[in-house]
Amino acid sequence: xxxxxxxxxxxxxxxxxxxxxxxxxxxxxxxxxxxxxxxxxxxxxxxxxxxxxxxxxxxxxxxxxxxxxxxxxxxxxxxxxxxxxxxxxxxxxxxxxxxxxxxxxxxxxxxxxxxxxxxxxxxxxxxxxxxxxxxxxxxxxxxxxxxxxxxxxxxxxxxxxxxxxxxxxxxxxxxxxxxxxxxxxxxxxxxxxxxxxxxxxxxxxxxxxxxxxxxxxxxxxxxxxxxxxxxxxxxxxxxxxxxxxxxxxxxxxxxxxxxxxxxxxxxxxxxxxxxxxxxxxxxxxxxxxxxxxxxxxxxxxxx
Ligand SMILES: [Zn+2]
Numbered sequence: 001x002x003x004x005x006x007x008x009x010x011x012x013x014x015x016x017x018x019x020x021x022x023x024x025x026x027x028x029x030x031x032x033x034x035x036x037x038x039x040x041x042x043x044x045x046x047x048x049x050x051x052x053x054x055x056x057x058x059x060x061x062x063x064x065x066x067x068x069x070x071x072x073x074x075x076x077x078x079x080x081x082x083x084x085x086x087x088x089x090x091x092x093x094x095x096x097x098x099x100x101x102x103x104x105x106x107x108x109x110x111x112x113x114x115x116x117x118x119x120x121x122x123x124x125x126x127x128x129x130x131x132x133x134x135x136x137x138x139x140x141x142x143x144x145x146x147x148x149x150x151x152x153x154x155x156x157x158x159x160x161x162x163x164x165x166x167x168x169x170x171x172x173x174x175x176x177x178x179x180x181x182x183x184x185x186x187x188x189x190x191x192x193x194x195x196x197x198x199x200x201x202x203x204x205x206x207x208x209x210x211x212x213x214x215x216x217x218x219x220x221x222x223x224x225x226x227x228x229x230x231x232x233x234x235x236x237x238x239x240x241x242x243x244x245x246x247x248x249x250x251x252x253x254x255x256x257x258x259x260x261x262x263x264x265x266x267x268x269x270x271x272x273x274x275x276x277x278x279x280x281x282x283x284x285x286x287x288x289x290x291x292x293x294x295x296x297x298x299x300x301x302x303x
Contacts, residue, residue: 009027009076010109014032014041015033016031016032016033016035016039016041017030017031017032017041017042017110017149018030018032019110019113022115026078027078028113028114028115028148028149028150029041029113029114029148029149030146030148030149031145031146031147031148032145033145034142034143034144034145036142037139037140037141037142037233038138038139038270039138039143040137040138041122041137041139041149042110042136043127043134043135043136043137044110044111044134045133045134045135046098046106046107046108046133047066047074047106047108048062048063048066048070048074048091048106048107049062049098049104049105050062050091050104051104052097052102052103052105054091056085056088059085059087059088060087073109074107075090076109077093077107077109077112077113078090078094079092079093080092080093080170080172080173081093081172091105091107092170093112093170094107094112095107095112096108096111096112096124096126096135097126098133098135099128102126106126106135108135111137114137114149114150114151115150115151116150116151116152116153116171116175116177117150117151117152117175117177117178118152118160118163118177118180119150119177119178119179120140120151120156121139121140121141121143121147121230122137122138122140122143122149122150122151123137123138123140123151123152123234124137124138124151125138125234125270137151138233138234138270139233140232140233140234141231141233150177153167153171154166155197157193157194157195157196157197157200158193158194158197159183159190159191159194160179160183160184160190163175164180179193189228193228196221196224196235199217199220199221200221200242202214202217203218203221203239203242203246206245206246210246210250211250212250214243214246215243215246215247215250218239218242218243218246221239222236222239225239233269234270236262236266237263237266237267237270240260240266241281241282243255243259244259244260244263244282244285245285248285248286248289248290253291253294253295256285256289256290257286257290257294257295257298260286260298260301261301263282264279264282264301264302267279267282282302
């Protein structure tokens with residue numbers, strides 16, 4: 001829902017998406033044509049960024065320093081708790097953390113209009129390199145022309161009840177996406193969906209003990225993402241990145257190289273010209289852990 005009915009949204013002038021008004025839901029972003037997985041749909045600088053937990057007076061001080069056009073765009077955005085301080089509510093409703101675990105949040109114009117779905121078809125990712133600071137919205141799978149572009153506002157792989165608690169707390173709405181509908185009817189599927197997070201935690205916990213169970217959970221998670229989550233680009237990338245160290249610790253060199261190649265392939269689709277930074281993680285692991293004789297011919301994947 002936007003704050004001012006007498007204004008229309010600025011035309012994004014994009015070949016890839018349009019912003020349309022949805023009855024009862026405010027605005028939403030839609031694909032203008034078929035989009036391939038990995039397509040960068042929009043790339044935007046924040047209208048405003050601020051430290052997490054900023055009180056309203058600090059938000060006001062940051063806002064006051066912005067030019068009038070940027071201020072106009074911020075005021076255009078929706079506020080789900082209109083009884084609160086207006087700018088505070090706009091920020092709460094529209095902000096996106098700048099990178100995972102970041103201390104800063106940003107408010108965007110078009111990207112902040114992307115609606116939530118637990119069955120998201122896009123993801124956003126913060127790029128901070130070469131003096132450029134931009135949020136990119138990327139297609140997580142193939143998307144058909146006319147489809148609404150949706151993203152998950154919360155950690156996706158939780159039970160329906162947990163997801164609804166989080167969404168209700170900040171955005172005051174009840175998600176009625178296809179996944180939520182299915183999970184209401186099928187509790188087992190709901191638990192299976194939530195188990196993906198547990199599998200991630202398990203795979204990532206390799207400090208003291210790594211076992212075949214790590215590989216088992218990885219393969220189970222890959223299967224889940226293929227069957228239930230449209231082969232999600234970002235989830236597949238993260239899974240393949242996470243399993244590299246456990247594979248090396250188990251001396252499963254062939255698997256380590258196989259999954260490293262996949263991580264490199266998917267990482268290139270996501271990180272594009274900022275790719276080198278992410279390649280280093282894969283490169284470091286393989287070079288440090290896999291004995292030379294087991295990685296002959298692998299170097300060509302690292303350039
Ligand atoms: Zn949902």
